[in-house]
Amino acid sequence: MAQRKRNPNGAGSIWQRKDGRFEARVYVPQPDGTRKRKTVYGNTWEECDEKRQELVRRDRQGIPTPSRSAKLSEWLPYWLDEHIKPNRKRTTYIKYEMHVRLYLVPLLGSRRLESLTTANVRRMLSEVTKQSSAATAKEAHRVLRTAMAAACREELISRNVVQLVPAPRVEPRELRPWSLDETLTFLEAARTDPLYAAFVLAVALGLRRGEILGLQWKDVDLDRRTLTVRTTLHRGGKLLYLDTTKNRRARVIPIPLMCVAPLRWQRLRQAEQRATAGKDWQRSDLVFTTRSGRPIEPRNLYRSFLRISSSAGLPQVRLHDTRHGCASLLFAAGVAPRTVMEILGHSQIAVTMNVYTHVSDGDRREAMGHMDRLLRRRSHAR
Known part of the structure; x- marks a missing residue:
């Protein structure tokens, strides 16, 4: 009589059914974290054992095997x-x-x-x-x-x-970032606002909202005029929390002169608030905080942006659109695409070129003016 084959503990067992087939049962992990028994069958002992071993292998690798099809x-x-x-x-x-x-x-x-x-x-x-x-x-x-x-x-x-199944088609949102004159009008209107320095960073450096509110003083070097973007502030449910940047990479940006004075003013203003709050001050290294030192709610920064732009009679744009405006101004100034990509923190240059640059009517007219002069020169030469 052939010796009965045994399996290690936890590896299930195999027996022959009355109908001649072989059956094995193994406890396996479920998608919800529990363990349930799963049954497999085979016409021969070897076929059934092969299925049993596959269940054991998945179990040891931590792969769930639903005892029934999971919903x-x-x-x-x-x-x-x-x-x-x-x-x-x-x-x-x-x-x-x-x-x-x-x-x-x-x-x-x-x-x-x-x-x-x-x-x-x-x-x-x-x-x-x-x-x-x-x-x-x-x-x-x-x-x-x-x-x-x-x-x-x-x-x-x-x-x-x-x-x-193809994903729904979404019509691209028509973007018209502020012109240079409109941008200067906004900055002038925002000069007396407590968040003026934040808006200067948004316009001049194209920082994201979370990057502005997550900026820490240890990452600002006003003497060398550099700023390191490494953390972002987000609202998640009932909590405000700091996270890494969108592409998980820190980037160092040279600070233009127009940003230095507002940041120095922000540091002095925050020191006065800290002294006034005393023991109620919420200690952190954030550049932009409330009067008690707490992080600023991202929506409040956006609300202030809309209020100022509306009072200045400017076309309504999103705060995020200042990134588009920043990119367009940098390209108009002749800055190389790779440099613009690094300043804005994009992982692919195609995003910089296709999404964050906009050609104004003035640029189009200037281009057609060049074409007009070239063609006229050729016709006069004949």
């Missing part, structure tokens, strides 16, 4: 906690969690991973577009596609059907 309402929270939170920036996690909570789970949560169809995805995109916008639907599409790609890598599904 999206189960998989998406697991994916956020195990894939996104440990490996991506906190801002990314917060944004993905919002899409999962507001759109993906309510609209697709009852669907199982392998039963999700292209029709389900299309209906979800249509509904999100109705509830919010095409831009939000496009972002939800990206979040779902990324989550399903992770399920493919963990071999929970054989294909990612979200890739078969």
Whole structure:
């Protein structure tokens, strides 16, 4: 009689059923963190053992193997906690969690991973577009596609059907950053505002809102006239927190003379506020703080920007549009594209060239003037 084969503890067991087939059961991790028993079958002992060993291998590698097909309402929270939170920036996690909570789970949560169809995805995109916008639907599409790609890598599904559905088309927003005269008008109107130095940095250096509010004095060298951008301030739910820059790289920017005096004024003003607050001062190294030393709410900086621009009678633009204006002014001054990319903190020069530069009517007329002179010269030569 053949000796009965035994498996190590925790590796499951195999036996022959009354119908002649072989059966194995192994406890495996689930997407929600629990462990459940999963059963596999084979026509021979060897076939069944091969399936059993695959379950054990996945268990030792920490790969979940659902005892039944997981629903999206189960998989998406697991994916956020195990894939996104440990490996991506906190801002990314917060944004993905919002899409999962507001759109993906309510609209697709009852669907199982392998039963999700292209029709389900299309209906979800249509509904999100109705509830919010095409831009939000496009972002939800990206979040779902990324989550399903992770399920493919963990071999929970054989294909990612979200890739078969095109994302909604979003019409590009028409941008018209302020002209040089409008920019100077804004700076003049903002001169008496407590956040004047912040607006000077936005206009002259093209800093992002979070980069301005996350700037620390240790990264400002007024003697050498350099500024290092390495942290950003963000609002995440009920918390304000500091994070690394968008591309995780610090960058050093030379400070133009027009920024030095406002920053010196900001340092003196903050010292007076610290003395007035006394023991109530919230100690930090941030350049821009409230009267008690706390970080400034990002929305409040934007509200101040809108209030000043409106009082000055300027066209309404976003605070972020000052980055576009900064890039356009730098290009108009003849600054090399690679240098502009480094100043703005882009990871790809294509972003600098395609998104953050704008040709004004004056530039177009000047270009056509050159063409007119060239063609006239040729005709006169004949």
